[in-house]
Amino acid sequence: MYQFAITGLYQQVLGGEKLNQIEKTGELTSSRFTVRDFTELVKIGIVNSNTITAFTGMWLAFQLNGISFIQNVDVIFFTIVGSALIVAASGAFNNVIDRDIDGIMERTKNRPTMTGKISGKRALMVALVLGVVGTIMLFMTTWQAGVLGVIGVFLYVVVYSLYAKRKLVSNTVIGSFSGAVPPLIGWFAVEPSFSIVPIMLFLVMFCWQPPHFYAIAIKRKEEYAAAGIPMLPVVKGIERTKKSMFFWVILLTVLPFFMFDLGLVYVILATLLNIGWLALSIYGFKMDDSIKWAKWMFVYSLNYMTILFVAMVVISIFL
Template sequence: MATTKLVNETTMDDDKHSLNAATTTSAWQDFLALIKIGIVNSNAMTTFTGVWLALYFTERSFFANFDIVLYAMIGSSLVIAGSCSYNNYFDRDIDPKMERTKNRPTVSGRFQPATALTLGLFFIAIGSVLLFLTTPMAGVIGLIGAFTYCVLYTMWSKRKTTFNTVVGSISGAVPPLIGWTAVEPQLTSVPIALFLIMFIWQPPHFLALAMRRKDEYARAGIPMLPVVHGFAVTKRQMIAWVACLLPLPFYLYPLGTVFLIIATALNIGWLVLALKGLRAKDDIKWATGMFVYSLNYLTILFVSMVIVTFIPF
């Protein structure tokens, strides 16, 4: 009997430990979902590229300016995380209507609306303070990005107009500007080119997603371009946006020939894929290919910007 009791108590302790561990893991996963960790991570990459190139072109030491790098990276990530948390707070009425958003913690109730709102505003505030510790310009640009995403996109254009993707692209394009201005407040052709690449990249990226999720967006009442004007118009606009990327790498000519070749090859490849959409028999399959290409495009392009700085010319 004593042995049985001991075994039972041990089993109960193990069950409690497993339950606590599972609860902790679940809470952490819900937190990461609330701040949209995927968006935070991808924007951290573009922010770092802005920081790195500013240090490179102004011939400043990375380690001597490590505090600035740290403030810029943490500050921008907090502003983005806070903006995403606010987006989840505001969109909790339409998120249940879409397959990809119906399990968000603000929909399931695992995060209360007030908590999501409080965390969002807190992260934006703390992140902005860190950015202002680098330069006032970086802090202002961070606030512009947060305002554009939270107010102009989330609260207004997302539910009102097919231009919502364009409006949202402004906030998505500011991370490399934040990174650059954290080091060098003066905006030259390099950071402007980074901003334009990010700005123009986003419409074809998100329109591809909108094509794949057309029915969900329609059910939620969100006027995405494929919902309002159909696939044919969407395809033509995606081709136009991708074509606008072609000249932009040449504004980054100081990065050298290797980068220009990589960037131009990526642009031509994406344009060819976009043009194939005019004759695509399976629009969803084509849109999926465009979406995947856009993700690889961004990663390869921005990583190559950093790598080529180590190549002697």
């Protein structure tokens, strides 16, 4: 697996014969490397959302275990910054790996690795630096948090980006494992032992991702098909994808009842959010405009995650 990862990254840095030839002529390499280019390279939206979940895991570990927040400022700093850096590294690695398909898809064709503002080699160097620094910072909290960080990056970069995304129709589910790691990192940086809360945080993030990303896949079905990516709507069709999204939302409806540690208010709020999402999922079977419905599902999923994790933080203050 290690040799496969190194070989795969090397091939993607070259970006195929065409991209490699362009780099040699200087058409793809630019000295202009702006802040905006950097934020697009690391996928800042994903960095922000994953940092929020890592912070939530850390915050709940402090609150539910009676550990002083003020006296652990160093842990807070290393956890938040370290988590952000490894997620940023993963995003940059993904941009390097996907250079051969990004130009085919409308939503990715303007990434800096495609427009020529950042070369594949430079992007890889940025990813390596961010990954190493972020990992070191996580290990400065607890070794468990550091190991989880390494596992998360490996799952996303090697298992998902290099292999599953391109080969398996189950790619979204496989990718969900890495996306569910940040809240575990946050928890284990403070309290390096398992309990029901971190397990539920992991499961919430794991079950949330398939309906979220399937909504994108439905909207971009033709682009994924053109790029040869075996997303569920491409391989099995939109109706089959709707059933899968419904299944994952059903699983989410069960999880709040295992989180009474956060109080009845949280359980009620999470249940109401789940009922709303479930109703929207069911409506998709009757709605003819699947693209419009997928947009609704996507927007709901973003609001769902934001409200849920902010609520966890706020409600835990009053426990």
